[in-house]
Amino acid sequence: MASPPDTSKSLKLLRYQSYIRRVNSSKFLKASSKILFRSTLIAALILIIFFTIHNPPISSQSPHFHSHTNFLSSALFGRGGAAWEKQVHRSAKPDRPGGMTVLVTGAAGFIGAHCSLALKKRGEGVLGLDNFNDYYDPSLKRARQALLSKHEIFIVEGDLNDKPLLIKLFDVVPFTHVLHLAAQAGVRYAMQNPQSYVASNVAGFVNLLEVCKDVNPQPAIVWASSSSVYGLNTENPFSELHRTDQPASLYAATKKAGEEIAHTYNHIYGLSLTGLRFFTVYGPWGRPDMAYFFFTKDILQGKTIDVYQTQEDKEVARDFTYIDDVVKGCVGALDTAEKSTGSGGKKRGPAQLRVYNLGNTSPVPVGKLVAILEGLLNVKAKKHVIRMPRNGDVPFTHANVSLANRDFGYKPTTDLAAGLRKFVKWYVGYYGVQLGAKKGNN
Numbered sequence: 377m378a379s380p381p382d383t384s385k386s387l388k389l390l391r392y393q394s395y396i397r398r399v400n401s402s403k404f405l406k407a408s409s410k411i412l413f414r415s416t417l418i419a420a421l422i423l424i425i426f427f428t429i430h431n432p433p434i435s436s437q438s439p440h441f442h443s444h445t446n447f448l449s450s451a452l453f454g455r456g457g458a459a460w461e462k463q464v465h466r467s468a469k470p471d472r473p474g475g476m477t478v479l480v481t482g483a484a485g486f487i488g489a490h491c492s493l494a495l496k497k498r499g500e501g502v503l504g505l506d507n508f509n510d511y512y513d514p515s516l517k518r519a520r521q522a523l524l525s526k527h528e529i530f531i532v533e534g535d536l537n538d539k540p541l542l543i544k545l546f547d548v549v550p551f552t553h554v555l556h557l558a559a560q561a562g563v564r565y566a567m568q569n570p571q572s573y574v575a576s577n578v579a580g581f582v583n584l585l586e587v588c589k590d591v592n593p594q595p596a597i598v599w600a601s602s603s604s605v606y607g608l609n610t611e612n613p614f615s616e617l618h619r620t621d622q623p624a625s626l627y628a629a630t631k632k633a634g635e636e637i638a639h640t641y642n643h644i645y646g647l648s649l650t651g652l653r654f655f656t657v658y659g660p661w662g663r664p665d666m667a668y669f670f671f672t673k674d675i676l677q678g679k680t681i682d683v684y685q686t687q688e689d690k691e692v693a694r695d696f697t698y699i700d701d702v703v704k705g706c707v708g709a710l711d712t713a714e715k716s717t718g719s720g721g722k723k724r725g726p727a728q729l730r731v732y733n734l735g736n737t738s739p740v741p742v743g744k745l746v747a748i749l750e751g752l753l754n755v756k757a758k759k760h761v762i763r764m765p766r767n768g769d770v771p772f773t774h775a776n777v778s779l780a781n782r783d784f785g786y787k788p789t790t791d792l793a794a795g796l797r798k799f800v801k802w803y804v805g806y807y808g809v810q811l812g813a814k815k816g817n818n
């Protein structure tokens with residue numbers, strides 16, 4: 377009998393071929409998943425580069441940047457992102473050995489922008505903080521921001537009441553000094569929006585001090601009080617020894633509260649604190665809510681301006697102080713500020729606590745201010761002389777600055793006519809105004 381054909385060999389061959397097919401197909405799968413992985417990676421990189429190019433850092437963004445922000449760019453440039461931290465570092469790094477690292481709050485504001493520039497020019501490290509609120513035209517704050525950014529000063533957009541943000545800033549930079557100028561300014565607006573004064577000038581200040589007392593090293597703090605704390609004081613010129621317990625506005629009351637709060641944080645935590653009482657500061661890049669600024673605007677537009685008289689029909693007068701003099705005073709106060717003595721929330725010894733007037737020492741009646749503007753603008757103002765309403769303004773301010781002179785050589789050098797000339801030059805350039813020949817000599 378013929379034996380059945382031996383199929384075991386062909387079966388083995390078949391099994392072997394199917395095994396080879398499986399191996400090949402898994403190799404193919406592996407290879408194709410590798411290709412897929414790599415191409416996804418490349419696509420992601422391309423996307424990151426694309427978004428990076430199309431979403432510049434926060435500092436150079438328009439006020440409406442939030443609507444354009446996207447996830448990837450905020451991961452890169454948003455607060456706490458790597459690029460953001462780099463900007464913070466770069467801005468706060470001093471250019472000279474042993475230079476200060478200063479956090480300037482309110483850096484997009486009038487005095488804050490000028491002080492930031494002066495400090496940077498001297499080689500100090502400067503980082504700004506500002507919430508860019510719309511109390512007055514925010515485009516002016518953005519223009520100041522653009523000016524600062526040309527000088528490599530970065531302004532972090534944020535609020536004094538944002539504690540995690542403040543903690544983060546001190547995490548990234550061990551600030552030696554804080555120049556605290558952020559506040560709700562303006563006397564009359566306090567009757568319209570009282571809460572904004574409490575939020576920024578009281579709660580915001582306390583929040584800042586809470587963070588400053590906890591960090592190690594604690595910074596020395598120089599901050600803006602105001603001549604308005606003298607309120608209804610009648611002694612002249614105003615001295616730091618005079619009474620300041622009769623504020624005439626909520627603004628003044630919050631600044632006075634700030635001085636008392638400063639005392640407490642100095643006493644309990646050893647924070648070095650210097651309060652500066654500014655007297656009607658004016659100059660280029662100034663504040664549109666102040667009389668010299670809106671008088672200029674209204675006179676140029678042919679509008680009537682209200683010129684106040686006191687209840688006794690006397691002229692209202694102000695100790696107008698030119699911005700460059702105030703900047704010198706702020707820098708002098710920073711230079712002479714001693715270190716805080718506490719650390720990590722504990723006081724280790726007595727610390728410096730100071731208050732200074734920074735004024736011009738020569739009050740000028742508002743009528744004279746108007747006359748100088750008329751001369752500079754070549755326009756006769758339409759004046760409406762009225763009694764000053766009881767809305768927080770005081771009739772007269774006059775600074776005695778002998779303390780600031782003694783301690784850091786403060787000496788104002790610009791009179792109102794010279795300072796207003798510089799202001800008007802800036803104003804016509806900034807707003808593109810053409811000044812005409814003298815008109816209307818009536």
Ligand SMILES: NC(=O)c1ccc[n+]([C@@H]2O[C@H](COP(=O)([O-])OP(=O)(O)OC[C@H]3O[C@@H](n4cnc5c(N)ncnc54)[C@H](O)[C@@H]3O)[C@@H](O)[C@H]2O)c1
Nearest residue numbers: 482484485486487507509535536558559600602654656657
């Ligand atoms: N200009 C003056 O004549 C004068 C006089 C006395 C006192 N001061 C004080 O000097 C300081 C600076 O005044 P200025 O004239 O430059 O005013 P400003 O309004 O131009 O500057 C203040 C800046 O602080 C910012 N800011 C306000 N609240 C904030 C908050 N909660 N968080 C973060 N930023 C905030 C604003 O956006 C603004 O840019 C203020 O404290 C003001 O009260 C000014």
